Amino acid sequence: MENTSDSDVPKGAPPILRIAQWIGDAAAAADFPRHVLRWRNQRWAEETGLDQLADEAWIAHFGAFAPVPGNLAEPLALRYHGHQFGVYNPELGDGRGFLFAQVRDRQGRLLDLGTKGSGQTRYSRQGDGRLTLKGGVREILAANWLEALGVYTSKAFSLIETGEQLHRNDEPSPTRSSVLVRLSHSHIRFGSFQRCAWLEDREAMAALIDYCIAEFYPEADDPEMGRKVAALLECITRETGRMIGQWMAAGFVHGVMNTDNFNITGETFDFGPWRFLPVSDPNFTAAYFDGQGLYRFGRQPVQGGWALQQLASALLLLGDADELAKALAPYETAYRESFIAQTHALLGLAPLGNTEKDIELLQAFYGWMTESGAAWNQTFFDWFGGGLSAARAEASPQAALYRAAGFAPVRALLEARTPVRPERLGHAYFKRPSPASLVIEEVEALWAPIADGDDWSLFDAKIADIDAARLALDLTASEFRRGTP
Incomplete structure (x- = not known):
């Protein structure tokens, strides 16, 4: 070039x-x-x-x-x-x-x-x-x-x-x-900065920083380089925390959280051996070659923070160590707020706005799912809208789990929340007994007819099913977040 x-x-x-x-x-x-x-x-x-x-x-x-x-x-x-x-x-x-x-x-x-x-x-x-x-x-x-x-x-x-x-x-x-x-939005990876640092290429690092600020984070611009670098890192830190909070609520396992698979806009990116949880399991590992479970589901928040630390280390080429350390501080808050918000969004409920009370729901809800072995997607689907879906939950394939004594505290917390846009429950999607899902067995089942006879009908049906869920949940109004008109 x-x-x-x-x-x-x-x-x-x-x-x-x-x-x-x-x-x-x-x-x-x-x-x-x-x-x-x-x-x-x-x-x-x-x-x-x-x-x-x-x-x-x-x-x-x-x-x-x-x-x-x-x-x-x-x-x-x-x-x-x-x-x-x-x-x-x-x-x-x-x-x-x-x-x-x-x-x-x-x-x-x-x-x-x-x-x-x-x-x-x-x-x-x-x-x-x-x-x-x-x-x-x-x-x-x-x-x-x-x-x-x-x-x-x-x-x-x-x-x-x-x-x-x-x-x-x-x-x-x-x-x-x-x-x-x-x-x-961007193919600029954490590893793009790591390369500049490895080569001690200050000119390339400065150009990369300026590009990212101009196109994605104009709020980070500053005439002083050290402050600018730290401000950019803080923006990336917040976006990364938000992304991983969303993964955890969606039951998504990326599989390979190497630093070259993180990009600076906080988009889910370069996922290969991904999985979606069938049931809640913090030790679930997506990649067959991840024998130590380094990137297992429950460890994803820790790994996101570690990847950001490596980015901060690379940015030391032009930044100040103390300022970069401060720029990493918002990660846990961004992750926590995102996890709370995404969990409530997938349940069609409004958070209370009280972090302690909102975390109480998450602990009870996810703890019960882990202990009971309830199906991840089915549980979110059955209780979308909280108490407004109690009758739907009674007709669920896993209704017996909801009648058990262990679920009573979770039910009380769900029913205490205010439904958001409850008219969504009128969508045909919520008249079904079970939701769309994408566990690995379903992927293998739809691939088999493609491989054997070039039959794409199950793939097309799955795409249509996913699209029905997208329209019913209506969670993607903001679509891509980064960038300014």
């Missing part, structure tokens, strides 16, 4: 060009033998002004990666380092993906279009740079379900099957290939 400066970047050009020389290298997409469109996110295409693309043009841009008009002339494979399962790795970077366009949504917020499975880059090492079709299907499902649950997440934007046969150790091989495009 040729050196650029602000003066070299034309007005209206993608902002990422301002820092391209410091954070990435030119890349090219693989020449795939086939392009079969399997998924296009039409709702987010409308948000970004790309909804008028016919399928042929869609495939040209998001499968063959013809440049989007007025955008990047060539893709950019990003450079970064990271802690992987606690061990620092300076040999990272986009090995099977790149950033190839930036767009604005209808509110003027900056969004990246990035890939997964687009071919080898200089960072591929021994990898083939490809993505299995199953991997692409899994990310679509997870991203859509997170969005339906009101969790801040990157969006699956496009999936194109590419006609190659791949060999993997963790699924039957040979298996089909695909290229995924995801939409997110």
Whole structure:
């Protein structure tokens, strides 16, 4: 990637060009033998002004990666380092993906279009740079379900099957290939800063900091570098805490919380062996290769704080140690407030606004779920609206659990809360006996007919089911949070 400066970047050009020389290298997409469109996110295409693309043009841009008009002339494979399962790795970077366009949504917020499975880059090492079709299907499902649950997440934007046969150790091989495009505010990772610190590249670090503040956190700007760096870290700290609070209420297990899988806007990002809890289990681990349970469900809040500490250490290159330490302080509060708010939102109830009283509900509710073995999604579904759903809960497949004495204190706390927009209970979704869900057995069940006979009917039905939940819960009014119109 040729050196650029602000003066070299034309007005209206993608902002990422301002820092391209410091954070990435030119890349090219693989020449795939086939392009079969399997998924296009039409709702987010409308948000970004790309909804008028016919399928042929869609495939040209998001499968063959013809440049989007007025955008990047060539893709950019990003450079970064990271802690992987606690061990620092300076040999990272986009090995099977790149950033190839930036767009604005209808509110003027900056969004990246990035890939997964687009071919080898200089960072591929021994990898083939490809993505299995199953991997692409899994990310679509997870991203859509997170969005339906009101969790801040990157969006699956496009999936194109590419006609190659791949060999993997963790699924039957040979298996089909695909290229995924995801939409997110930023692909700048904690590991992007770690790389600058490792190389002691003060110029690159300053450019990265200025870019993040200009595009995402203008409130952090300050003429004094030390204060600016600390203010940026504080913003990232708050957003990360909010994200993980949402994960815990949604029963989401990211699976691989390496520092290169955290981005600076606090979006759920780069999740691979994800899971959603079937029942409450703090020790549930998503990745089969996480033998020590480092990233188990109950440890996710701790790991988020640890990742932020590594970011703070990297920022010492330009920041002050005491100020950076202070900038990490809001993490626990942001996490706690988010966990409280998201739990209440998923139950359709208003928090009391008294932290001690609100935590009392969370402790009783989640403690009971853990002890009783109640199904995670079913419990939230049955008690959406609190006391207004008591009759619905009596007809639940797990109604017997609610009649047991141990649930009585939880019921009392739920019924004491005020329902929020109770008219949502009139949606057809809440007339069903059971909610939408996305436990791993369901994913495997819908993948089997795709693998065996190219039958996508169960996948389509699951997407429709998730969409019904999204519309009924109506938790995504703010959608992407970061950025200013």
